[in-house]
Amino acid sequence: MSxxxxxxxxxxxALNTQNEDEKKEYLQKASGNYFILTQAEPENIYPIVxxxxxxxxxxxxxxxxxYFFKALRINKLDPTTNYYFGEFFYTREEYTKAIHFYNIxxxxxxxxxxxxxxxxxxMYEKLGDLLRANMYYKKAxxxxxxxxxxxxxxxxxxxxKYKNTGYYNIIRRKK
Numbered sequence: 001m002s003x004x005x006x007x008x009x010x011x012x013x014a015l016n017t018q019n020e021d022e023k024k025e026y027l028q029k030a031s032g033n034y035f036i037l038t039q040a041e042p043e044n045i046y047p048i049v050x051x052x053x054x055x056x057x058x059x060x061x062x063x064x065x066x067y068f069f070k071a072l073r074i075n076k077l078d079p080t081t082n083y084y085f086g087e088f089f090y091t092r093e094e095y096t097k098a099i100h101f102y103n104i105x106x107x108x109x110x111x112x113x114x115x116x117x118x119x120x121x122x123m124y125e126k127l128g129d130l131l132r133a134n135m136y137y138k139k140a141x142x143x144x145x146x147x148x149x150x151x152x153x154x155x156x157x158x159x160x161k162y163k164n165t166g167y168y169n170i171i172r173r174k175k
Contacts, residue, residue, distance in 0.1 A: 003040075004047070007033030011050060014057065027054050045071045049081050056088050064088060079109040083116060095123040114143045121153075130157050 001009070007030050014026035031054040037047035052067035068088065071081040086101035102116050102123075110116045121136030134157045141150040 003033050003036055007037065007047065007050065011054065014054075024058075027058055030054055043074055045074050045078055045081060048074070049078075049084055052088075053084055056084075056091075061092075077104060077108045079105040082108070083110055083113070086116070086119070090119055090123070095127055099123050099127075112143075114140055117143065118150075125157070130160060133157060 010026045010030035010033065014023045014030060017023050017026065031051060034047040034051040034054065037044065038051060041047070048067050048071040052064045052071065055061075055064035055067060065088070068081060068085045071078065072085070075081070082101040082105040086098045086105060089095070089098035089101065099120060102110075102120050105113070106116050106120070117136050118140045121133050121140055124130070124136060125133035134154060137150055137154050137157065141147065141154060144150065
């Protein structure tokens, strides 16, 4: 089995096990193999991002960030890197930073990724930007019209009549 396949195998096992000891062991094996790949092919983004993800799952924030930034130095518009860096910040409830990276992913190949669209809707809503939140909820609903929760969320946001609030009047006057 190739080093990459082995690394992906261990990472996948770590993500799918409930046993914390096994998870820790699989993540350690995955990180060792991804690290070897980063040394063998320093310009290959994939093992760098995967190593960042391993560190993210291990809650080793500084290492995770270092590897995400290393991948971004190779290609700052790579949608996969930006998506997972967005995930890093999303799980830590740093929504402004998460939106930044999700937007880059969205604009560079992840427009059809419903997970990105839905998370952007949620984050904009949490940040009080209901206009953008509603726009992304509608995109998510168009991709999944069977989801009645999305339809209800759109109705809920539109019932607030946010377009008449002071926040949006100030924005309109600035334009």
